[in-house]
Amino acid sequence: NAGVMQNPRHLVRRRGQEARLRCSPMKGHSHVYWYRQLPEEGLKFMVYLQKENIIDESGMPKERFSAEFPKEGPSILRIQQVVRGDSAAYFCASSPTPRGDELFFGSGTQLSVL
Amino acid sequence: KQEVTQIPAALSVPEGENLVLNCSFTDSAIYNLQWFRQDPGKGLTSLLLIQSSQREQTSGRLNASLDKSSGRSTLYIAASQPGDSATYLCAVPYSSASKIIFGSGTRLSIRP
Numbered sequence: 001n002a003g004v005m006q007n008p009r010h011l012v013r014r015r016g017q018e019a020r021l022r023c024s025p026m027k028g029h030s031h032v033y034w035y036r037q038l039p040e041e042g043l044k045f046m047v048y049l050q051k052e053n054i055i056d057e058s059g060m061p062k063e064r065f066s067a068e069f070p071k072e073g074p075s076i077l078r079i080q081q082v083v084r085g086d087s088a089a090y091f092c093a094s095s096p097t098p099r100g101d102e103l104f105f106g107s108g109t110q111l112s113v114l
Numbered sequence: 115k116q117e118v119t120q121i122p123a124a125l126s127v128p129e130g131e132n133l134v135l136n137c138s139f140t141d142s143a144i145y146n147l148q149w150f151r152q153d154p155g156k157g158l159t160s161l162l163l164i165q166s167s168q169r170e171q172t173s174g175r176l177n178a179s180l181d182k183s184s185g186r187s188t189l190y191i192a193a194s195q196p197g198d199s200a201t202y203l204c205a206v207p208y209s210s211a212s213k214i215i216f217g218s219g220t221r222l223s224i225r226p
Contacts, residue, residue, distance in 0.1 A: 033213075033214060035216070041218065042203065042216050042217060042218035042219050043158075043203070043216040044216075045213045045214065045215065045216075048212050048213055048214075055212050056212040056213050058213065059213065091157060091158070093158075093214075098212065102146075102148055102160055102163045103148060103150075103158075103160065103205065103214065104160065105150075105157040105158040105159075105160075106157055107156060107157040108156075108157050110155075
């Protein structure tokens with residue numbers, strides 16, 4: 001049973017480009033969480049999704065950021081027109097239940113915006 | 115609004131010592147509390163999960179306690195080793211919202 005898979009591991013984008021981060025949850029998990037971590041800071045909640053539904057996106061910036069978790073395929077975090085301030089580690093976690101019992105994390109995607 | 119605080123932010127102790135990391139939360143209506151470990155440049159590894167009905171959980175040299183009424187959890191590490199050096203985070207989901215909130219972590223360094 002593979003763990004939570006995130007790709008790419010590292011992503012370099014120039015300002016104004018789009019970044020697409022992928023997350024495949026553990027088998028049997030239908031709850032996905034995205035977090036952002038800035039250097040020397042904790043994890044900040046971004047969005048919580050179930051299959052085909054966004055449950056809570058209160059941590060997502062209002063513009064340029066979007067997330068989806070389609071019926072088939074991985075969850076995608078999409079950042080349009082990236083800026084230098086978007087540079088961070090983005091982590092995905094999955095859970096078998098709605099309350100995170102328990103959370104399993106991917107290795108993260110390190111986004112660098114030049 | 116749930117807020118999770120971890121004290122201290124950083125801790126350095128010599129190898130072999132027992133130590134306690136603290137986590138406090140403001141909303142006691144939680145389902146569970148989870149402790150994680152994060153190594154530099156890596157993802158998070160789950161250490162212990164305590165359900166709201168439990169008082170403590172143990173795994174090897176680790177023991178986590180939960181006191182919902184006071185909004186506190188502690189992670190006890192016995193006989194610390196240099197390999198325990200990492201950042202330790204606690205995380206809390208809570209009933210009034212669907213998000214899971216993390217503390218800012220305690221950066222632990224064990225000196226050989």
